[in-house]
Amino acid sequence: MKTLRKIWKWFDDRTGTTEAINPLADHLVPPDANWLYVFGSATLFCFILQVVTGLALAFLYQPSTGTAYESLKYITYQAHFGHFLRGIHYFGASAMILLVGIHMIRVYLMAAFKYPREMSWISGSILLVLTVTMGFTGQLLRWDSNGVWSAIVGAEQAGRIPFLGKAVARIFLGGETITGLTVSRFFSIHVFLIPAMLFALIGLHLYLVIRNGISEPPKTGKKVEPANYRKWYQDMLRDKGVPFWPDAGWRDLAFGVLVIFVIVILSLVVGAPEIGKPPDPSDIYANPRPDWYFMWIFALFALMPREIESVAIAFSPVILGIVLILLPLLNNKGERSPLRRPWAIAIVTIIVTMVASFWYIGQKSPWSPAFQTKPLSQEVIGNVSTNATNGGDLFYKKACIYCHAVSGYGGKRGPDLTYVGSRLTSEQITIKIVNGGGNMPSFGASLTGKDLNDLTAFLLTRKK
Template sequence: MIDVLKSVWRWLDARLQVGSTIAEVAAHPVPRSSASWWYVFGSATLVVFILQVVTGICLATVYTPAADRAWDSLIYLNYQQPLGWYLRALHGWGSNFMVALMFIHMIQVFLFGAYKFPRELTWVAGCVLLLSTLGMAFTGQVLRFDQNAYWGLGIGASIAGRTPIIGFKVVDLILGGPIIAGETLSRFFALHVFVIPGLLIAFVGLHLFLVLRLGINEWPMPGRIVRRNTYLQEYQELVHKDGEPFMPFAAQKDLVFAGLIILSLLVVAAVEGPIGPNGQPDPTIIQTVPRPDFFFLWLFSLFALLPPWTETFLMLTGPVAVIGLIFALPFISPTGEKSWRRRPISVVIVILVVTTIATLTWLGTFSPWSPVMDAWSAAPTPIDYVKGRTPLELQGALLVQSKQCRNCHSLGGNGGMRGPALDDTATRLTRDQIVRQIVQGGGNMPAYGKNLTPPQVNAIVAFLATMHPAGEPPARDSAHPAIPASESTY
């Protein structure tokens, strides 16, 4: 068998002439210090990406990118297709592993100064790969097309719609129209299966080419300064004096770590199972907790906790500024010290970024989504419901109108059917319960505490507290028993 394989290889190599190239890549020298466990995250990310490609191709043979069939095809994979659930689990958790590994790899590169001259373009290519990986993760969540994906995409589209002047055009470009529909899913399927993977493959090739041409970054020794006019010569002298061939010297740890990552992924997929889908997407039922997957939880939490007056500005400028700064880093600091031991500011930045993202991710597991309710117009409150009301209650009636509460709740027989009618609110909830429901949300109702001021909440509650049929008393707190009328004067 070995002789047969050798014969086949010789036949192919005689026609493709790739043997010498492969041998050159395997034997290219690397600094001995680079054969460290700190240098294994990039190769592990590549291995997980290859697994994502393989599992993605398999899933694409069953998945149906149609609005009325996508959810059903995932249910078929989960419960009918043999091992379909495991294939989905590998692909879903593989996405999480890939994002985590790439994030760790970027931190390692930053701390080791591997973005400095002459590896500026290697860093830029890595940044593109990180953004493309996050794009794959987001589009993959949308393709689940369940309630969480539907309303999560709705939030993303509403953010894009805030872009000045071209906001509506951006939304049309993302959704394929003004609403989430079948064309939306087709666009995200094309992005997830063709466009973004194409970018990833192209930039992975560019990234590997640059690594081979420029060499693997040496261990950053304190005091070894990067200077444009001397670094390349110093690196070549280091490789000549203390270099080893990549195969098998440096590749051993890469293979061991990649094997452990794949084994961990296989176990996690078997134990945790596939991610979703949850309930079928239904625009008539509001998903009050449309949480993204963990890699975007920190961003969701940040947007959910921002003061309303800062939302639009920070949503549109913050990500652009941060991404621009990351891309510009190697051009801002192309030379100088590499060792993290002599770059305390870099260490502090990493600690602050990791701590902030970890904290926001934790907060994102329970931070309430508070939609903006300001409207141009809304159905007026029926006259019968404002007769004889106090000024505070009249203000509450106006807020119920201007804040579009009747998109979800009916009043006087007219309005939405997503939530219960407002006509008998006071018979079901006490004042304190109404406040809590408005501010914190619950059930099928989002939390509106961030987008309503305390005086506005007080006015709405005052109006809703009058919503009970004539002759029927409002709800009361059971901790305070009602006082019979015959005893009320004592």
């Protein structure tokens, strides 16, 4: 014990470890920092977890277009701890995105981005973009059928950028098609480029916390005045401040440990996401779906009016970026309390409700054709005329069933037709089938007169 202490003393003297860390641990923070202040540090804990588990996964992963999939199967089914590591990395990523979101909402509601912490907000916004990019590239590196198609979907989105679209899509894919260079490109971006940027920006983000101090919880009526804020803050700390460690830091540690504990439990109980079919772009019977954190964007793409969509894909990221950067610059003084900033509460409520609703409907994706549906059974068709029975068969053959349900069988893209016979007349049904409209194509050209009559006859039998 004595020897160990001696060694530590020598090491500390030569390196100045205590000298460097103590001022950080002891620096004074506002006394009333509370449990709402733990989300940023928890995100940092998750980031460290991602670096560590990512490092371990990189020992096993083969970053090559041709072999990545096989190595992922190896990691999942054969390598010791591989499945567990993938689970932690997946849930760690999920937690990181969730926590970044909550941290950002907290900072916005408490207006902690106002003077002198504008750069904390701006660097945080860039960190948000980088974190989300990590999520996307990480999903691609799973490199199953879903990964390949996600790469193509990503390239198509990049394609909407004005003028540069095609070039950006090409740089993104590493060529004009999925090529031998695609996976190594994503790997390099996911493992070297963005993590390097993350390290630098997290460094800045943390340095700013030390330089400008943790924002004190807002008090209604207490306005931020740039001219004398710093002096007021220093005086407040001198009078009432408490050392960061352990008075405030213990909460960060406690919550961070809890988050990591939950991640570990989830990876043991739920496990890493299943690996899909092999990455074969000629196997078109794929059903590309994003990971949960992009599900709301996936839904947005299905539900946005067609006329504005390309423009929205191209410009909404730019507008969002400008808004995020301008927010603390144009709005850096005055009231901080959310009670005096009702618009802030409204904006957060609207955004959270919107994302949650799109996410919910994305999970169900009613716009996706129900390709797996079987032909209608005789039981469903019922005891009807020969023509109507034939119509019931056509309802499947002519693909109506992929978008319309009858008695619970079929897709949800179009209206449920279980009781259409009580709603529409024969003419109305015929006109709709022939002309289509909205999200329904016209079937006039692909149906014979008899088919059309039979189909209509069948639909007319669907009555309450």
